[in-house]
Amino acid sequence: GAVVSQHPSWVICKSGTSVKIECRSLDFQATTMFWYRQFPKQSLMLMATSNEGSKATYEQGVEKDKFLINHASLTLSTLTVTSAHPEDSSFYICSASQGNTEAFFGQGTRLTVV
């Protein structure tokens, strides 16, 4: 199946700094990319949907100025957590889709803010 690579797998950062997470589709062009957040023992929560070349659509309650999403090409989307705080510590997962078909997931990024 198609491969989605997410980087880094884990990151520890100091409170107040910004962290960028990359999501790449390696062998297909992803017209749509999704960013999810997973809290411990909870399901995935969709944060935002981004289509290549346009602004991301954020879900209700997700701060767009805090979670900056860029989808500049058909193979790369980035999520930047700005001014991170300990409550932002979580597991962030991206997925990529070519359209109305299955979405392929990255391996996730575990963010710990200290």
Added chain:
Amino acid sequence: GEDVEQSLFLSVREGDSSVINCTYTDSSSTYLYWYKQEPGAGLQLLTYIFSNMDMKQDQRLTVLLNKKDKHLSLRIADTQTGDSAIYFCADLSGGYNKLIFGAGTRLAVHP
């Protein structure tokens, strides 16, 4: 909005069959998915079914879809300890092209 619900926990004996159930509310669903998540890892797509199908079989996995009742199930035959994980049901909402996930079912396989 659309919702997907699953039971949270299932325990089975090694070698038995596991059946994980899921219900959804979306009337414009196009695809329904089953994902497996092992501890600390991302999601692995197990299988998916198009909404105009009622059954799909893939080796030990059987997916049944009752579109009228909006009920989806995943059957794992000859369940092994390596099948222990969290299984997520997800609905691809046709109107918004986004995946809506259930809370996940934690499958525990014991000897």
